Amino acid sequence: MEKAVGEADKAGAEMILTKNQEVTDSARGQILNLLAERRSPYGFSMRRVEAEKLRRLFQAARWAPSSYNEQPWSFLVATRDNPEDYDRLLNTLVEFNRQWAGQAPVLALGVAKLAFDRDGRTNRHAWYDLGQAVADLTVQATAEGLSVHQMAGFDAEKARQEFQIPAGYEPVVVMAIGYPDDSEVSESGRPRSRKPLKEFVFGGSWGQTSTLVASDFAHEGGFDDQSN
Numbered sequence: 759m760e761k762a763v764g765e766a767d768k769a770g771a772e773m774i775l776t777k778n779q780e781v782t783d784s785a786r787g788q789i790l791n792l793l794a795e796r797r798s799p800y801g802f803s804m805r806r807v808e809a810e811k812l813r814r815l816f817q818a819a820r821w822a823p824s825s826y827n828e829q830p831w832s833f834l835v836a837t838r839d840n841p842e843d844y845d846r847l848l849n850t851l852v853e854f855n856r857q858w859a860g861q862a863p864v865l866a867l868g869v870a871k872l873a874f875d876r877d878g879r880t881n882r883h884a885w886y887d888l889g890q891a892v893a894d895l896t897v898q899a900t901a902e903g904l905s906v907h908q909m910a911g912f913d914a915e916k917a918r919q920e921f922q923i924p925a926g927y928e929p930v931v932v933m934a935i936g937y938p939d940d941s942e943v944s945e946s947g948r949p950r951s952r953k954p955l956k957e958f959v960f961g962g963s964w965g966q967t968s969t970l971v972a973s974d975f976a977h978e979g980g981f982d983d984q985s986n
């Protein structure tokens with residue numbers, strides 16, 4: 759379970775904020791700003807998200823690549839404009855997520871279709887493809903000034919029942935979407951960190967760091983939280 763919002767005392771929260779800023783600054787020098795600036799905030803502004811912007815997020819998902827171009831993703835969207843649907847989706851979340859995600863003006867459930875349309879065979883990449891669609895949606899959201907915080911912490915069976923999701927379709931993730939609230943609470947609950955490249959970019963055989971990232975230069979920077 760993720761760390762509870764507001765758990766850290768004020769000094770701790772300030773340290774986390776400073777560290778998080780360092781991580782983001784370092785990332786900015788290494789990758790596209792859009793990717794560096796994306797984050798999963800705990801605080802959202804109450805500001806309504808324009809329907810046109812929301813549509814562009816789903817357009818971004820629509821144009822994602824997928825195995826056999828199956829496009830096995832669906833999204834069930836609930837905005838505060840429809841409080842009944844919004845609350846039904848909110849209530850599928852585990853308690854911790856419900857506390858902070860209930861501020862977000864938009865919630866969306868990502869669903870994967872588990873068999874190919876073409877021949878009914880199992881689509882081993884359905885979850886993967888949904889993930890790619892969500893990743894592209896998230897990049898689009900960042901470009902629009904929005905934030906997306908994804909959640910595995912929800913009751914998939916409850917979501918299935920609430921929204922009559924048929925067998926063969928899997929509720930995989932709920933997203934909280936909205937304009938981030940830039941106050942401290944947005945980030946102070948969780949330090950941002952990343953594994954160093956040398957821990958997951960291999961060459962030759964499993965577990966052997968690729969020479970591509972073995973040099974100091976390749977894995978220096980604030981992304982690598984546990985220092986090299």
Ligand SMILES: Cc1cc2nc3c(=O)[nH]c(=O)nc-3n(C[C@H](O)[C@H](O)[C@H](O)COP(=O)(O)O)c2cc1C
Pocket residue numbers: 760796797798799855907908909910911912931950
């Ligand atoms: C599939 C998935 C499930 C996640 N589930 C939760 C969740 O249930 N609750 C939560 O607070 N954060 C959740 N997160 C957010 C991650 O904790 C977060 O992405 C990670 O700590 C990195 O932080 P960043 O996105 O700000 O870079 C999830 C993220 C993903 C991609």
